[in-house]
Amino acid sequence: MFDLVLQGGRVIDPAQNLNEALDVAFAGGKVAAIGKDLGPAAETRDVSGKMVVPGLIDLHTHVYWGGTSLGVDPDDYARFSGCTTLVDAGSAGPGNIHGFRKHVIERSDVRILPFLNIAFPGIFGLHWEVSFGECSDLRLVNSRVCLAVAKEQADLIVGIKVRVGGGTSGALGIVPMQMALEVAEHMGLPLMSHLDAPPPPRSEVMKLMRGGDILTHCFRPFPNAPAAADGSVEQDVLDARARGVIFDIGHGRGSFGFETAMAMLKNGFLPDVISSDVHLTSIGGPAYNMLVTMSKFLRMGVPLNEVIRASTINAASAVRVQDRGTLKPGLLGDATILEMERGKFTFMDVVGETLDSDEQLACRGIVLGGKWWHG
Structure with missing residues (x-):
């Protein structure tokens, strides 16, 4: 049994060329599997409509x-x-x-x-x-x-x-x-x-x-x-x-x-x-x-x-570390759940110039060491 499964999110993992709806499972502090309809878990989180990234x-x-x-x-x-x-x-x-x-x-x-x-x-x-x-x-x-x-x-x-x-x-x-x-x-x-x-x-x-x-x-x-x-x-x-x-x-x-x-x-x-x-x-x-x-x-x-x-x-x-930065099974069980927040945002640089935007990334959850840490 997995410790945690993130279910229904859009997995974006450039290191593995992944950008599709998949489940992500964690066990023993590491990424255990990525796929569809993964097996039972002690905890399941529905992240439908959100992005799951390393x-x-x-x-x-x-x-x-x-x-x-x-x-x-x-x-x-x-x-x-x-x-x-x-x-x-x-x-x-x-x-x-x-x-x-x-x-x-x-x-x-x-x-x-x-x-x-x-x-x-x-x-x-x-x-x-x-x-x-x-x-x-x-x-x-x-x-x-x-x-x-x-x-x-x-x-x-x-x-x-x-x-x-x-x-x-x-x-x-x-x-x-x-x-x-x-x-x-x-x-x-x-x-x-x-x-x-x-x-x-x-x-x-x-x-x-x-x-x-x-x-x-x-x-x-x-x-x-x-x-x-x-x-x-x-x-x-x-x-x-x-x-x-x-x-x-x-x-x-x-x-x-x-x-x-x-x-x-x-x-x-x-x-x-x-x-x-x-x-x-x-x-x-x-x-x-x-x-x-x-x-x-x-x-x-x-x-x-x-x-x-x-x-x-x-x-x-x-920084030459090979145990993170991707959701490849066997590596550290770290993931971030993101959502594109819609609204009115003004971004500023260091000299005061601004750009208006109607979207901004927002954090909706964090998995750290294979466990739900924050969200």
């Missing part, structure tokens, strides 16, 4: 709640955003990853996969009234210590994070990224690089990135935008994609613009991953959450199947 993965979040100024509560956020895995984008560094693990990650229901910040204290100075770039002072960036802690926490961390730009690395420019890249190379892990306004220029960052590294805030507005003045895609961005660099949205409070996004989409340049960059100062807008960010791409004409792909299997692949 558990959503938000690749860029900040959920070291209580340990950093920008953190939000992971379980609360996951419940209303429909996420089963939250990738924390470097909230903690070598000096406080242990606390993040013990006091938040191990105590949360939702799955949390952290990047380790190259800066010793992580992102410690981001608040409504305070903004201090953790990579602007070389005394806070020690690659030897970062490598030692990365090895110690190798069972937990999924990559190395660095923030560079005028507001984050300041006069040090590209130097913290070079140091972070060296640690990532020694660990055999991807680097996730934040890029805000110059310096350094986007082209200097792009040329350092390797295949499998992640550029977050990839559709940021001018300056350092990936789209040229004539609407074309900058050549260094095209070259990076050809090398296998992963392009992640990371919306946040200052890192996503409709003008940039529509120029990139017009050129057929879709993001590899859609993520929210949710934190203290973006959860109340303009990012809000994963579902709002996904809905913005639907409004800009990206097909639903591709939006789901960029929020599930592509995100899992970016």
Whole structure:
């Protein structure tokens, strides 16, 4: 007997090329079967008229709640955003990853996969009234210590994070990224690089990135935008994609613009991953959450199947985990139940431009580890 069966929903699983009405069964914490008229279960949920997708993965979040100024509560956020895995984008560094693990990650229901910040204290100075770039002072960036802690926490961390730009690395420019890249190379892990306004220029960052590294805030507005003045895609961005660099949205409070996004989409340049960059100062807008960010791409004409792909299997692949991102039997029993909510919605980017829409994705249930978690 199955533990749980989701009955009558439209299963959308791009990794398996599924987009049809099917039942999904769970047992022992894993996906057990997908098909029609599945056998008896201890619990059956009728999800007719709704979409059943692999558990959503938000690749860029900040959920070291209580340990950093920008953190939000992971379980609360996951419940209303429909996420089963939250990738924390470097909230903690070598000096406080242990606390993040013990006091938040191990105590949360939702799955949390952290990047380790190259800066010793992580992102410690981001608040409504305070903004201090953790990579602007070389005394806070020690690659030897970062490598030692990365090895110690190798069972937990999924990559190395660095923030560079005028507001984050300041006069040090590209130097913290070079140091972070060296640690990532020694660990055999991807680097996730934040890029805000110059310096350094986007082209200097792009040329350092390797295949499998992640550029977050990839559709940021001018300056350092990936789209040229004539609407074309900058050549260094095209070259990076050809090398296998992963392009992640990371919306946040200052890192996503409709003008940039529509120029990139017009050129057929879709993001590899859609993520929210949710934190203290973006959860109340303009990012809000994963579902709002996904809905913005639907409004800009990206097909639903591709939006789901960029929020599930592509995100899992970016952090090199193979046990989630799809509803393939034998993998983690994580699923999100979605519904297209009709109404009047206004979406805003980080510079105040808006798009009106008559639909938005809404979470109607979450299965975590094969059990009904929220709905």
